[in-house]
Amino acid sequence: MRKIMRYIPRLLPIALLPLLSCAHAPVVETQSFAELMDAVTAASRSLIDDHAHTIEELRAHERTETVTVTEYPTAFDPDIARTVAPEDPGIAGFRNAVLALDLYRGAVRAASEGHDSGALEHSANAAASLLSISNVSAGLPLGSAISGLVRFLADARDRAGLNKAIRSGAPAVGEILDVLGAATPDLYRVRVGVTGEAIADLAFKQESILTEIDRIAGEHAPPDAGTPDALERARLEADVHALRMALSPDAPPRALPVGSRPHDSLVQQRLAQQLRVAQGLHEQQRAHTADILQFHSKLGGYVRLITETQNQLTALNSASQAKGIRP
Amino acid sequence: MSTFNEDIGRVYAEALDRLSRMLHAPGIPHAERMRIHTALRRLHRAYAHTGITSLAERAVTLNALAESLHSVLGRPLAATPLDALVLRQAVEDARLLLLRAAREEFPDTAAALLDDPDRIADDAEVPAALPSASANEQHSPRPSSLAPADKRMEYETMFAQCVLRPDKLATVNWYAANVCKHRERYAAVGGALNVPWWFIGAVHALESGFSFSGHLHNGDPLTARTRRVPSGRPLQGEPPFSWEVSAADALRYQTLDRWDDWSVSGALFQWEAYNGFGYRKHRVPSPYLWSFSNHYTQGRYVRDHVFDADAVSNQCGAATLLRALVNQGVVGMTRANVN
Numbered sequence: 001m002r003k004i005m006r007y008i009p010r011l012l013p014i015a016l017l018p019l020l021s022c023a024h025a026p027v028v029e030t031q032s033f034a035e036l037m038d039a040v041t042a043a044s045r046s047l048i049d050d051h052a053h054t055i056e057e058l059r060a061h062e063r064t065e066t067v068t069v070t071e072y073p074t075a076f077d078p079d080i081a082r083t084v085a086p087e088d089p090g091i092a093g094f095r096n097a098v099l100a101l102d103l104y105r106g107a108v109r110a111a112s113e114g115h116d117s118g119a120l121e122h123s124a125n126a127a128a129s130l131l132s133i134s135n136v137s138a139g140l141p142l143g144s145a146i147s148g149l150v151r152f153l154a155d156a157r158d159r160a161g162l163n164k165a166i167r168s169g170a171p172a173v174g175e176i177l178d179v180l181g182a183a184t185p186d187l188y189r190v191r192v193g194v195t196g197e198a199i200a201d202l203a204f205k206q207e208s209i210l211t212e213i214d215r216i217a218g219e220h221a222p223p224d225a226g227t228p229d230a231l232e233r234a235r236l237e238a239d240v241h242a243l244r245m246a247l248s249p250d251a252p253p254r255a256l257p258v259g260s261r262p263h264d265s266l267v268q269q270r271l272a273q274q275l276r277v278a279q280g281l282h283e284q285q286r287a288h289t290a291d292i293l294q295f296h297s298k299l300g301g302y303v304r305l306i307t308e309t310q311n312q313l314t315a316l317n318s319a320s321q322a323k324g325i326r327p
Numbered sequence: 328m329s330t331f332n333e334d335i336g337r338v339y340a341e342a343l344d345r346l347s348r349m350l351h352a353p354g355i356p357h358a359e360r361m362r363i364h365t366a367l368r369r370l371h372r373a374y375a376h377t378g379i380t381s382l383a384e385r386a387v388t389l390n391a392l393a394e395s396l397h398s399v400l401g402r403p404l405a406a407t408p409l410d411a412l413v414l415r416q417a418v419e420d421a422r423l424l425l426l427r428a429a430r431e432e433f434p435d436t437a438a439a440l441l442d443d444p445d446r447i448a449d450d451a452e453v454p455a456a457l458p459s460a461s462a463n464e465q466h467s468p469r470p471s472s473l474a475p476a477d478k479r480m481e482y483e484t485m486f487a488q489c490v491l492r493p494d495k496l497a498t499v500n501w502y503a504a505n506v507c508k509h510r511e512r513y514a515a516v517g518g519a520l521n522v523p524w525w526f527i528g529a530v531h532a533l534e535s536g537f538s539f540s541g542h543l544h545n546g547d548p549l550t551a552r553t554r555r556v557p558s559g560r561p562l563q564g565e566p567p568f569s570w571e572v573s574a575a576d577a578l579r580y581q582t583l584d585r586w587d588d589w590s591v592s593g594a595l596f597q598w599e600a601y602n603g604f605g606y607r608k609h610r611v612p613s614p615y616l617w618s619f620s621n622h623y624t625q626g627r628y629v630r631d632h633v634f635d636a637d638a639v640s641n642q643c644g645a646a647t648l649l650r651a652l653v654n655q656g657v658v659g660m661t662r663a664n665v666n
Contacts, residue, residue, distance in 0.1 A: 058375055186378035189335075193375025196343070200367040203350060207360060248351035 030108055033316050036309040037105035043302050044098045044180055050295070051187055052091050058194045094183070097176050104173050107166055170317055174310060181306045184299045191295050195288050202285040206247060209278040213240060213271055218257035220267050229268055236268070239275055243282060339374045346370060479592040485612070485622055486591045489650045495619040495643070502643040503651045505537050512539075516574045520584040525658050526594055527574065529645035530601060533615060539570040543577040591649075598645040605634070614640035620647040
């Protein structure tokens with residue numbers, strides 16, 4: 001019931017279409033809506049591609065955990081090689097949804113621009129073709145909405161049919177947009193989880209290196225004051241502290257430990273090398289963090305775009321009339 | 328009331344903050360740091376998976392998240408008592424979150440889950456094999472209201488994720504077309520017993536290949552009482568039997584006339600019960616339910632009590648068939664019921 005209530009504002013204008021006056025949807029509105037749909041589908045594709053890449057990364061993480069010592073397969077199975085790994089069903093479902101939105105956008109544009117029956121026939125054939133493959137995604141949350149929308153479009157082989165398809169498809173488009181919007185927290189969780197794991201690995205390696213630096217430094221005496229090595233050591237201490245602070249802002253400042261063995265310039269070089277490796281890892285960590293922040297921002301823009309498209313969809317329906325959208 | 332996203336985000340953030348502080352704490356032995364690192368990885372992994380899976384799967388994955396925290400709690404580090412307290416609270420939050428997720432998605436299971444959240448993963452309620460023929464009318468009736476709580480979640484999740492195998496689409500469509508073709512005969516038998524026509528249709532397809540000359544019990548010919556399990560059916564009347572009389576007997580024998588949960592999970596439970604729960608011993612999704620879908624690859628009983636791990640079912644599973652009927656719009660599906 002709650003779901004029905006949610007759709008009433010969107011469905012009501014469609015239900016009232018036959019009762020509305022003869023004013024039809026202005027061309028500007030349909031064009032603007034089609035442009036928004038362009039943007040939504042492009043952004044969706046980009047997000048789905050990102051997500052597919054993230055999933056691959058996750059699977060790669062999982063695969064490496066099953067490998068013990070040998071990091072390559074010890075046997076070759078031609079049957080496995082012949083099998084093309086199917087795409088993750090969830091991703092395939094979202095791709096189909098975006099394809100269906102594309103078709104709907106094409107239908108709206110065709111209606112607003114007054115395409116001839118040949119062009120409509122072409123669009124309908126494309127929809128029918130999609131319908132024939134959309135069963136692959138059957139059973140996914142979007143499956144029925146996609147099938148319904150594509151079926152409507154496949155039936156639209158003349159102008160009247162097209163107008164009917166646009167009106168009838170609107171609720172499904174709204175539902176798909178809803179699902180795409182609702183999926184954003186999931187997409188974000190996947191990205192944060194996968195990137196977070198990479199960050200955890202990098203943080204662990206940096207801590208291990210810092211521990212090693214402490215161990216090495218703790219075996220040798222510091223350089224004599226006033227020597228070039230002493231100046232280098234001071235820089236090293238400052239950089240180590242800066243890295244510690246970056247990893248854990250609460251870390252109390254402390255000097256590197258010192259030992260009883262005589263100072264050795266080679267040892268100091270080893271310390272500097274270790275620190276450079278740790279700093280490189282920290283740069284990678286910062287890049288991952290920036291990546292997550294950028295993705296967060298991207299999702300924000302995506303949700304706003306979806307909301308705007310949904311508003312336009314409602315407005316378009318309100319403005320259309322029983323005869324449908326005219327060029 | 329906070330949302331699932333907010334809850335899971337809060338639990339994750341708290342655990343991440345605590346574990347990160349532990350990872351960077353000075354003076355931690357390398358072995359301990361490695362253990363914290365592993366816990367962190369599991370935490371991130373669990374969080375990522377909550378985005379991938381459905382709500383039901385998310386709930387299960389949260390268990391992994393809780394376990395990840397448990398592993399830290401079970402072997403306390405050089406952490407302050409406050410650390411342990413915060414972590415214990417995070418584990419408890421994860422458990423409550425798990426319950427809430429399950430309760431919202433599967434309201435009927437809430438009472439059972441509230442008693443013991445760990446029952447989600449418990450497989451102790453798998454019923455015994457189907458009653459033997461000798462038990463006849465005296466066999467113990469199966470639960471007459473709902474499928475076991477743990478299986479409801481499993482069935483609904485698997486059904487939601489069921490994808491028809493592209494290479495079997497034509498065959499599945501053939502099955503669906505045949506079920507629709509005989510819909511009125513199934514409805515005539517099922518109507519009086521409150522058993523949906525599509526449920527009977529799937530059993531008919533699997534037990535006797537849509538033949539109306541065989542018993543619905545097991546496909547034995549109607550010219551005599553059944554010989555295979557369950558044997559000697561129907562008890563009343565004399566052969567040859569009409570298909571309708573035999574079908575009604577089969578449904579009553581399975582106590583389906585006393586079953587009123589025709590939700591996805593209720594139907595799938597009864598189908599699996601019809602064929603038997605033996606596949607669970609072999610950790611193979613029952614082909615009686617899932618054959619021709621993404622859930623099933625191989626392994627089947629080639630005859631009574633003989634399981635062959637390499638054999639592949641060549642029939643369309645009942646759940647796969649239902650999935651196709653729902654996809655085609657022939658059968659409607661709401662959260663509560665399939666109708």
